[in-house]
Amino acid sequence: MADAAPAVAAATVKDGAVIRRLLAFAWSYRGPCIAVLVIQCVLIALGLSGLHYSGLYIDYLHHLMKEAKAPAWPMGVAPPADWPALAVVGAIGGGVLVMAGTRGVLNYVYSIMIQRLLNLRVVPALRAQVYDKLQRLSFAFFDANGSGSLINRVTGDVQLLRSFIDGVLLHGVIMTVSLTAYLVLMARTNVGLTIACLATTPLLYLASATFTRWVGPMYQKNRELQDRLIGRLSESVQGIHVVKGFARESEERALFAAINAEVRDQQRRIFWRVSLFTPAMEMLTQLNLVILLGYGGWLAIEGRLSTGELFVFSGLLQQFSGQVSSLAGIANTVQQSLIGAKRVFEILDAPVAVETRPDPVTPAQVRGAVRFERVSFGYKPDEPVLHDIDLDVKPGSCIAVLGATGSGKTTLMNLIPRFYDPTAGRVLIDGVDARDLEVDALRRSIGLVFQESFLFSNTIAANIAFGHPEASREQIVHAATIAAAHRFICELPKGYDTVLGESGVNLSGGQRQRLAIARAVLLEPSILLLDDPTAAIDPQTEHEILEAMDNAIAGRTTFIVAHRLSTLRRADLVIVLEKGRIVERGTHDELMRAGGHYLKAAELQVSDPESLRALDAARPGAVA
């Protein structure tokens, strides 16, 4: 099935298209976004005024103490001349405090607003949307994409996508506004000084951008090495019987030590670079200050710049440099958010193979007549898996399907609950084309048991009631009883409320399959599909589930994929598939007589004459 491959093709999508789509996505949240931006502008203004007042204070103090020139009061509003110096000082201090208080409150409001937007609106909505879509995609999609990658779409990639709103758009606007404000204010203080001090800023940006490019691949390599290390460890644990059984401990240890050392050495190379970069960046920032002290100091000493102005300027400069070095971060976020967005959009855009048509037929009661009419199917158009299947099944009969791996058994079964639609011909349920039926109603009338039953980490009761969560306890117990599972469930410490997957509860393959059968029969389906349910079960334990199967099959149309004679003999009709065609059909006895593939497959299992003689000798007549 893996060859159907609607797999990841993220790289082919154009960045421009993704960005347009992201902008449209962000636009739908414009209300809170604009509110947040307004608050940020006020915050920047308040921060700058606070800084300005501190400068004013210094100048005023200098003016009083050292007869420096009087400060330039903002907007020409000087304090009344009769105010004592201390009152002015107190007023400025109070002003700073009030502004800080306002800033605090606004900051609180800002954080709450943006977090509400992200945590309560954007992310849950996106996650739910991706999850909903994911659940409707065809199995082929799941086979083609690793489960780890799909899980990540809902968790990590959604977060990356949303970082486009806060990390790129909002942050970008705020940064532009604040950088402009800083620049204007610095230039207003002194143009020459501004230019001199900003001379190193491009260096700062370059350094951090270069560093990201310089170390990025090394981190990538490091992650790969770490993955290998963990992979090796987890395989050694999972395959511990092979390691110990072939006395390969010392080889394993050597292998692990080699990767371990490789990780360490790679880390060291990274450390070298990091510990060159961080101090260098710090030194660049300090260089700014040195220039400020030198050039600005000269201006001050020449009397062309007041102490307060120098102070304000240094504050502005620091904030400016800080913002510039985080510019590289934004560039990085853009990349990351685009990658995440592509992966999320890919899920949202993936076509749903099977959908209910606009005015479907909702069957009141499915009787269970299944008819294949010249059905052909291929996961890819040019590679048919089933050819011209014709099959007419009366309600309540049991059809066994036999065939080699890849002969199309599972595919045939998948067409009945409409997991796929035939590429030619049609599948009729009670005489109605399956495509005309409401999909969910159709599937609820079909019980499914797979080769290896997937049970959820939930209570046994919740697992049995999976298809009908409102089922009463009586219904659940009834289903479990049919599936011959009631007895062992009652022996578990918490009975039906035992949580599967927790330590201590290890169900055998046979027990798990019986739960799966209970889950299927709880729905009282008229059609039952059993895809090789005994595959993972010991033949000596098989009888445990045969009883369950016999109970479940009774009165339902059943399709069962099977290899074992014990099962095949129960069927009203056996069909043998080969390369997507029905090559033999008939009852067990007929096929044995016909002497084709069926007989050959059967002979591998059937007892030899010698054994039969031995059995007969023991209890003559016991074997008919």
Place this chain on the structure above:
Amino acid sequence: MSPNPSPASAITVVSRDPEREEDRRPLTLALLRRLFSFTRPYRGKRNWLFVLTMLRGAQLVAMAWALATAIHAVCDPANAGDGRVVWMAALGYGGVALLTCFTFHFRQRLALELGESVVHDLRGLLFGHLLRQPMSFFHRWKLGRVLSRVTSDVDLVRQGVQETVFVAIVQLGQGLWAAAVMLWYDQVLFAVVFALVPIVHWLNMRFRASLSRSWRVVQESFSRVTATVAESVNGIRVTQGFARQEINGGLFRALVEDHGRFNMDQARTSALYVPLLEFKTQLWIAILMVLGGWRALNHDVSVDTLLHFFFQANLLFGSMLALGNIYTQALSAMAGAERVFKLIDTEPEWQDAPDARPLPPISGRVVFDRVCFSYEPGRPVLQDLSFVAEAGQTIALVGHTGSGKSSIINLIAKFYQPDSGTLTIDGHDIRAVTGDSLHRQMGIVLQVNFLFTGSVLENIRVGKPDATDAQIIAAARALDCLDLLEALPDGLNTVVGEKGAGISLGQRQLVCFTRAMLADPRILILDEATSSVDGLTEARLQRALAVLLKGRTSFVVAHRLSTIRHADQVLVLDHGRLIERGTHVDLLTQGGIYAGLYRQFITTGAGQ
């Protein structure tokens, strides 16, 4: 706290790892000392680090002092027009800054390297220790638990070594030096700073505590989200088959909305405390302005004192916040270290006896003499088991799930030890020989047909690491399955394993058979896979198996009738007791339990 949703309203119920409950540990001297002992091989580096960190604490304070002094010098009207002052101020400050950055490089690099080296050693130690553990350990310890020790817990230790200790020294030094400088310049203003200290500390601690509580709730809720998505992806066939998309979608929506609310709780904490902590700085500036201004106007202090206080107080507050963080980090590191050490301290339940000798080359006669065995005390799995397997015989083990078949092969492989009775191989008590020497004469193929990530060739070579490609090909040819392996997409170089491309069940089994064939063991242990493969492959497998079993003492947990039929002895087990033994035909003739079992699963007759 977050209540775990009830089973009915969840897709997946997530249970906690009990060992991870305690994510903090108090600092204990013994634990610290032990952790510290791992730096001993690198003590040169470590000692240098101590010197550097102490130096850096002082340097940061010196830098702030130099900056204040320089600003004051250039702004003092007394120095008006004196260009030399400017030069000295700029260069003086630049010099101190350069020195500080220089120290920073070494202090950062050495700390990172030291942490990585310790982690490297710890990982190696843990891995070696894991391999020394007997099988019972792996039965108890789930993979996830082992991985979390070697990854997240070891990483906590790394942080502890790389950051906690050394950053603490830097910050402590910085705080103390800053306090000293302030005390030197003005006691009154210092008293104010000192009065603010407990407030800052209290705020910070409240913040940390509240943040870490909500962080934990968020983590738990996130693990529910991830687990639910994971199961939904893996169980997609069930979901679609039972038309549960709508219901699951609704449950998941509720789950992520809950998660969003928990995130919001955490955000509210940050939104409250971060501005509060920032406001404290502003409060301090306002106080400095008013009180300092008053004192300056009274000529009690000079303006440059105010400047020093402005810079130094921030250093002091900064170091307090940092120390608070580090303290929290240290507690987590301790918890991680304790879990790691607990694993290291888990003594293997048993090891080869100290006087165990290597097993000489054997012919392969295996004797069980009144062997009793149990995985847990009081729940016997094998009772009083005695039988003899002559060299070269094939022994088929038959019985229900739980009858003790797997336990027998576990004992022969010395994965477990008998509780009583003796198990001898060629007359050597299995207890008196080393496991390693035994395993070198043994081959194992288990049901899971485990393959490592790597090529088919590499997987086969596990059986004999020094085998040439030619030997491997010869082994595959001997089993008459070379063509099937070469039919893989890249032939014998096809990469298989967890992430490996499609290799069928039958081919997996063949790789494991070839691996055992290559090892050419005297004793072969085989737990047959239950899954049926198609008829053609099955026939090939049976032929290969016959070759593999030939001439070796083989113990087979048999699921194939053909294997049982050709066995020299069939041992029928029930609840840990040997109830019947003999050849297939003998047992059928006896018409006992085996005959019944056999009839049950062949249900043959009618068609023949």
